Amino acid sequence: VRDSIQLPHSLISSEQDAINKAIPRRKFNCGARKHSAETSKSGDMEFREPEELCSEPLRVQQQLLDDETRALQVELTSLLNTGQETETNMVEMSALNHLMSTHVLHQAQQIEHLYDQAVEATKNVELGNIELSRAIQRNSSSRTFLLLFLSVLTFSILFLDWYS
Secondary structure (H helix, E strand, O other): OOOOOOOOHHHHHHHHHHHHHHOOOOOOHHHHHHHHHHHOOOOHHHHHHHHHHHHHHHHHHHHHHHHHHHHHHHHHHHHHHHHHHHHHHHHHHHHHHHHHHHHHHHHHHHHHHHHHHHHHHHHHHHHHHHHHHHHHHHHHHHHHHHHHHHHHHHHHHHHHHHHO
C-alpha cells in the first residue's frame, strides 16, 4: 500500500522541513566528545577519529529516521485518502438512503391509494350485486304480471266470444 502511493518529492521535503523545524534534534554524545576534544591539549588525530565515528552513525541514524518519517507520512497520507474515500462513500450512501426512503414513502402512498380504490371497488361490486338481485326480482315479477295479464286478456276474449 505504501509503495503504490507516490508523493511529490517537493511535498515530502517541505513536510520534512516543517517537521525538522518543529522538532529540535537531540545532540548525542558526539557533542560532548567534540567539546572534550576542543578542551583537550592532546593530538588532533586522536580526537577526530571518534568524532568521525560518531558523526557517521548520527548520519545513518538521521537517514533512518528520515526514511521512517517519510514512510509514516506516506502511510498517513494513504490513511487520509482512505478516510476521505470512506467519507465520500458514506455521503453517497446517505443520499441513496434518502432517495430510497423517499421512494418507499411514495410507494406507501400509492399502496394506500390503491387500497382505498380496492375498498371502493368492493363496495361498488356489492351494490351492483344488490341491484342485479333487485333487477332479477323485478324481471321475475314483471314476467308473472305479463303472464297473468295475457292470461286474463285471453280469458276475457274467450268469454266475450262465448257471450256474444
